[in-house]
Amino acid sequence: MTHMHIPDGILPVWLWLSGFLLMAALLAASLVRLRGVDRMKKIPLLGAMAAAMLVSMSLEILPLAYHLNLSVATGILLGPALGFVAAFIVNLMLALMGHGGITVIGLNTLLLGAEAVMGHFFFYLLPKRMPVFWRAASATVAALLLASLLLIGVVAVSSVNAEAFSHEHGHERGNALDHGTEAPETVKTFAVIVLTLGSLGWIIEGTITGAVIRFISQVKPDLLSHVLHVKPGPEAGGGNGR
Amino acid sequence: MIDVSRVDYWAANGASPLHRASAWSKLLFVAFIVASAVLARQPLPLAAGIALLLALAAANRLPLTAVGMLSLYAAVFAGLYAASLRGGIAVTAVVLLKAVMPAFAVGMLIVTTPYPRIFAFLSSFLPEILAAGLFMTYRTFFILLDMMHHFGTAIRLRGGFSPGSIIKNAGNISKGIGALLVRAVERSTRLYAVMSARGYSGSMAEPTMGGVNPFDVPPIAAGLFVLMLVALWR
Numbered sequence: 001m002t003h004m005h006i007p008d009g010i011l012p013v014w015l016w017l018s019g020f021l022l023m024a025a026l027l028a029a030s031l032v033r034l035r036g037v038d039r040m041k042k043i044p045l046l047g048a049m050a051a052a053m054l055v056s057m058s059l060e061i062l063p064l065a066y067h068l069n070l071s072v073a074t075g076i077l078l079g080p081a082l083g084f085v086a087a088f089i090v091n092l093m094l095a096l097m098g099h100g101g102i103t104v105i106g107l108n109t110l111l112l113g114a115e116a117v118m119g120h121f122f123f124y125l126l127p128k129r130m131p132v133f134w135r136a137a138s139a140t141v142a143a144l145l146l147a148s149l150l151l152i153g154v155v156a157v158s159s160v161n162a163e164a165f166s167h168e169h170g171h172e173r174g175n176a177l178d179h180g181t182e183a184p185e186t187v188k189t190f191a192v193i194v195l196t197l198g199s200l201g202w203i204i205e206g207t208i209t210g211a212v213i214r215f216i217s218q219v220k221p222d223l224l225s226h227v228l229h230v231k232p233g234p235e236a237g238g239g240n241g242r
Numbered sequence: 243m244i245d246v247s248r249v250d251y252w253a254a255n256g257a258s259p260l261h262r263a264s265a266w267s268k269l270l271f272v273a274f275i276v277a278s279a280v281l282a283r284q285p286l287p288l289a290a291g292i293a294l295l296l297a298l299a300a301a302n303r304l305p306l307t308a309v310g311m312l313s314l315y316a317a318v319f320a321g322l323y324a325a326s327l328r329g330g331i332a333v334t335a336v337v338l339l340k341a342v343m344p345a346f347a348v349g350m351l352i353v354t355t356p357y358p359r360i361f362a363f364l365s366s367f368l369p370e371i372l373a374a375g376l377f378m379t380y381r382t383f384f385i386l387l388d389m390m391h392h393f394g395t396a397i398r399l400r401g402g403f404s405p406g407s408i409i410k411n412a413g414n415i416s417k418g419i420g421a422l423l424v425r426a427v428e429r430s431t432r433l434y435a436v437m438s439a440r441g442y443s444g445s446m447a448e449p450t451m452g453g454v455n456p457f458d459v460p461p462i463a464a465g466l467f468v469l470m471l472v473a474l475w476r
Contacts, residue, residue: 047378
């Protein structure tokens with residue numbers, strides 16, 4: 001949902017650089033939180049969920065041509081720290097597949113990671129007596145709504161000055177993409193499009209995430225019971241760190 | 243999304259000078275090209291840079307159509323963005339060329355360098371969990387793609403897809419994704435256990451910076467040349 005298909009060289013340098021720095025800080029915090037976890041269980045789950053996100057991005061729901069990303073499902077199953085790591089891996093892989101720019105890895109990780117982290121917290125904050133489907137679906141819609149607002153914020157601060165490209169020769173030209181002149185009308189239009197068309201996407205993603213989480217809770221409930229989110233005891237035999 | 247298995251085949255089976263260059267030199271080449279796109283303000287040096295990349299790709303007999311399609315994918319989104327700027331032909335040209343050049347360079351990287359070699363290089367400075375996560379994602383991605391293909395065939399044969407019926411499609415896809423997730427977790431857990439039993443030590447390939455060889459010169463020189471061209475032609 002909130003993955004920016006922006007190629008390299010488009011966004012202002014300060015913006016994507018800030019994205020990288022913030023991503024690095026959050027990634028470091030996530031890795032600190034993950035110290036000592038049971039790698040025997042966590043890494044395969046991380047690989048499986050990140051791969052599922054990549055595969056789901058290639059799936060289209062006909063006839064809307066909407067593609068899923070399973071970020072909230074990843075957050076629910078992996079937890080916030082590992083969910084953020086999965087978002088980074090997915091965006092790095094996407095850039096290495098030529099699907100999105102390298103400079104936007106930071107911002108895209110923040111957006112996708114925000115969905116995973118917020119989705120996880122919403123899911124576990126909602127009353128346990130709610131059916132799993134509705135908890136997961138509501139958490140997904142809320143997380144995607146907030147992530148979409150973040151996306152609109154990113155677009156708003158990345159406003160560019162097209163005129164900087166068209167100055168006469170010999171004049172001091174600024175990089176058009178470094179000049180953050182406001183374009184409130186464009187941002188408003190973008191916000192309207194994202195929030196109206198996006199809401200349809202949130203419902204689809206919410207429905208599918210809800211159904212997927214309900215299915216997992218029925219056939220492999222240990223994935224949801226936080227058994228995988230505890231540190232291994234001496235008898236667990238995991239976390240070999242090898 | 244691109245056909246990753248085909249890209250993998252080209253990367254693993256090519257024997258061009260660019261295939262023989264080290265992963266680090268090609269990643270440096272991509273970094274130079276991305277920096278050029280970021281710095282560029284004029285269309286002509288960007289066009290000259292793309293021409294140089296095309297010549298390099300043709301000289302190495304790379305699959306130009308595939309690499310070109312990859313950069314055109316970036317051009318589609320850049321085109322939409324350029325249209326929203328309403329800045330005329332010059333602005334549109336700069337935005338399009340800025341998008342196409344790095345995408346073409348990334349295309350050249352991935353059709354000449356198997357992903358495990360890229361990950362092995364990245365493992366040199368990435369924390370263990372990230373490096374292992376990258377490899378597990380890469381391995382599980384192909385397993386999942388294969389399973390998804392079988393699932394797609396099965397659901398079509400059984401009438402599970404009805405164009406126009408969103409609710410039915412969404413329900414069937416959800417069950418399929420749920421089943422695939424459970425199986426992917428089981429398979430990757432088994433894979434990880436086997437690797438650990440065989441002496442897995444935090445990375446699925448030897449973390450290496452790679453050596454230096456004469457084949458590293460052309461990509462580095464090309465990237466540096468484009469960067470200097472863009473920096474000087476402002």
